[in-house]
Amino acid sequence: MTLHELHRCYDCFDEFQADLPSLIQLGSLLDECITITQALGILEPLTGEHVPPETMMMQGQNWRESLIGNGLLSRNRAVLWLLERLYGSLETLRHKDVYLAEALSGFALWLRRQLGPNRLLCSEYLEDAQSAFSDISHQDLSKLTLASSSLDLVLCNDLFEHLPLLDRAFVEIARVLRPRGRLVATCPMAFGRQISIVKAVADPATGETQMFGDAELHGDPVRPEWGSLVYRIPGWEILDQLKEAGMAQAKIHHISSWKYGVLGADLPGILVIEAQK
Template sequence: MAWWEQNSQAAQDSETEKVLRASMESGIIEPLTNRHFAPEEITWNRENYRETGLAGGLSSRLRGTLFALETCVPELDKYNSKIFATEGLTEFALLMRGRFAKFIGAEYAINRQEKEALYPIPHQDLTKLTFASGLFDLVITNEVLEHVPRLDAALKEIHRVLRPGGWHIGTCPLAFMQHQSILKAKLRFGRLVHLMEPEFHGNPMRPQDGSLVFEIPGWDILDRARAVGFKDAFWKLIRSERHGIASNLCGGVLVLCLKR
């Protein structure tokens, strides 16, 4: 909050607009891959910078994830680094699968039919992963944590499957102006209980239905991550004219970075 009081101009529309203008003049360089996209290959919507700026199938938000990967985990090796992501049917998963030999992207299936249709992409439940402990160098969750009914269990599992010094990198909505998370729904003895008006976000497995939001994390997610054993936990605020990364309201894309 102290930083915000001193830097609130960072979220002004005029500042965010600089990213769009730069991309329309010079194009953008995708972080990690260094792919260049010309202005005519980029699509923006001023109402939602975070989810647009589409280029090569990736949005401003996903380029933010790539930027955080590149800066937090620069030692990634395309043949040897073990990477798990909670997505297997997206453009992001295709990019990572084509770049890292030991990348595994999974989806969450709710029945046997979905698992069969998903194969050979594996089904994984983030609250009870089937992987061995200390296996991965990197775990990526993009817009997933808000859909998990037991967020602390998910954080504990992410910590468990990471090797010492490994990283979690990813995005999820943040209740930016408050410490406490917003609990919107929960499971009580296996029964779904809505505490607020139901909210759904897109889901590549079930595009017609989407995924229910259980919890919008507040800043307390950092304390909760430390409580399960992460040595470092922070949000990385990223805005870049070079890479075409911007968001409304807070000025940049917020990426949750956790180090085991």
């Protein structure tokens, strides 16, 4: 089957746009992929562990978010799939200094189990938190307290859409990475356009937020009652923004695999951003 394992890599929107009609057409295979997953389960990237179908949660039609095994979402496994191709093994990753910009998710729990605490830092943005999180590091991606050139890998999962100062965050990520260090990230994308969809703008001087239409809020374990405001849905300009911030190269991978439980919704797979300093 075509979606047994499909990987395409793009340096710009024009390259992706040429493939977009065929990718949309492959989306018709998603129901068949779910049927196979329900019968066979999946293999977890990096560990090779078989996740039996009876232990998985499969609900809804947005398989990017609702295909859950071992606490990992489909988009989480896409990140792991790419890390396996980039680094080869968990053992190699255990010798890297890694920063994950989340601490309360299933992905954070999984990564702590696999990598241990010595070279992995997990954090949350704790300003205005609704509960006390004294054992979790607070970091603001737009002004990290981490030393320059101190990290080999930065991981950001579905965070960029919530950052009011995304350009500053990219500069900070580039600053803390060592030469040839990498950013690997996912976020909801306006994948059919170059320019991002702006939903809100924050004034850095006053802190006031200007809304364009109704506020869009996503679930947030730090602020479960309020949620997290969406400022933008990034378009393909994000690659140019990363290079302007100091990354030597930036690309976006489209990854689909029923074998590894990497499936999507509007697209058959997951878009994963990779940038290298």
